[in-house]
Amino acid sequence: MHHGLWAAAASYIIWGLFPLYFHQLSNVPSLEIVAHRSVWSLVFVAGVLAVQRRWAWLREALRQPKVLGTYAAAALLLSSNWLIYVWAVNHGHVLEASLGYFINPLVNVLLGVLVLHERPRKLQWLALGVAGAGVVWMAVAMGTPPWVALALALSFGFYGLIKKMAPLGSLEGLSLETLLLAPIAVPALLWLTLHSPDGSHSPSTWAWLLVAGPLTAIPLLLFGFGAQRVSMGTLGLLQYLAPSLQFVLGWLVFQEPLSPQRLLGFGLIWLALSLYSWDSWQAFRRREG
Numbered sequence: 001m002h003h004g005l006w007a008a009a010a011s012y013i014i015w016g017l018f019p020l021y022f023h024q025l026s027n028v029p030s031l032e033i034v035a036h037r038s039v040w041s042l043v044f045v046a047g048v049l050a051v052q053r054r055w056a057w058l059r060e061a062l063r064q065p066k067v068l069g070t071y072a073a074a075a076l077l078l079s080s081n082w083l084i085y086v087w088a089v090n091h092g093h094v095l096e097a098s099l100g101y102f103i104n105p106l107v108n109v110l111l112g113v114l115v116l117h118e119r120p121r122k123l124q125w126l127a128l129g130v131a132g133a134g135v136v137w138m139a140v141a142m143g144t145p146p147w148v149a150l151a152l153a154l155s156f157g158f159y160g161l162i163k164k165m166a167p168l169g170s171l172e173g174l175s176l177e178t179l180l181l182a183p184i185a186v187p188a189l190l191w192l193t194l195h196s197p198d199g200s201h202s203p204s205t206w207a208w209l210l211v212a213g214p215l216t217a218i219p220l221l222l223f224g225f226g227a228q229r230v231s232m233g234t235l236g237l238l239q240y241l242a243p244s245l246q247f248v249l250g251w252l253v254f255q256e257p258l259s260p261q262r263l264l265g266f267g268l269i270w271l272a273l274s275l276y277s278w279d280s281w282q283a284f285r286r287r288e289g
Contacts, residue, residue: 004229008238011223014215016245019097019254021215022089024208028201030087032192033212037082038185040213042178048217049175057172067167068180074162075177079185081155088148094250095258100152101243102269105276106131107157115161123279127272134268141261170224174217240273 025033049055061067088097106128112118120128139145166173178185193200201209247266250256 004226006226007222007229008226009241011219011226012238012241013245014219014222016242017249018085018215019089019094019246019249021208022086023254025086025205026090028205028209029192030083030090032189033086033209034079034082035185035189035192036209037212037216038079038178038181039189040210041174041216042182042185042213044213044217045171045175045178048171048221054172057168058176061168061172061176067176070162070166071168071173071176072180074159074166074173075180077155077159077162078177079181081152081159084148084151084155088152092254092256093148094246094254095256095262096146096148097152098243098246098250099146099266099269100149101156101246102240102266102273103131103135103149103153104156104160105239106272107153108160109276111157111161121279121283123275127276127279129272130275131269131272134265134272137268138262138265141265146265170220174220240277 022033061071085097088094109118109120109124110128113120135146135150163173168176251258
């Protein structure tokens with residue numbers, strides 16, 4: 001339990017600090033960063049699989065069109081989420097990116113209703129309503145809906161939905177996703193590198209780009225380790241570490257504007273999350289009791 005808790009917490013802390021990493025690559029186009037992230041993630045997880053000699057699953061997976069289709073859809077959603085997130089960080093939208101991951105648990109509830117035909121409890125319905133009011137308020141107050149936040153929440157929400165129903169473990173699943181992205185990511189990376197408007201990158205930029213693989217895979221592996229060893233109630237509370245850190249970085253480090261109108265929108269989302277978390281915690285205690 002102790003090791004699992006620290007592993008899960010570490011995964012969310014790493015994700016929360018991602019804006020600091022991507023800020024180091026602000027001179028690199030977002031699409032190129034995503035291509036690097038895909039390629040070097042594949043290299044990293046392939047190395048892990050080689051060390052552990054865990055290749056038996058791959059031949060069977062490649063023979064099943066349904067499995068390939070499932071993970072191709074997951075790969076498309078994950079790479080889209082990466083692209084939106086990197087663009088947001090490098091264009092001064094860290095606060096809105098954090099909002100997307102605050103909204104994400106509530107999107108998961110909504111997808112459960114619409115796709116899995118789950119029946120939310122009354123307090124969960126109230127949380128969805130309050131969150132919806134927060135999004136509408138931001139759209140009215142800011143003059144435009146928070147598109148970045150909604151795109152991040154929906155892309156990761158649908159990714160989580162697919163992964164919930166997918167048959168492979170976290171390491172195998174990420175390996176297959178990056179493998180399926182490789183026929184697009186590798187040629188794209190070569191083309192973007194050769195046709196970079198700034199010429200070749202500096203050695204320090206290349207160093208930052210090369211660590212994209214382990215920085216992508218390690219928190220996912222830590223999360224997979226932790227998720228098997230701590231309760232869902234604990235995970236539900238830990239998941240707010242990442243957007244909370246992103247919010248603090250956007251506000252205090254990158255000094256993005258936080259107007260009273262915008263803060264009220266965040267406040268409504270945080271109220272919705274409080275209702276959702278309280279309901280989830282109470283339900284977990286009833287099950288354990």
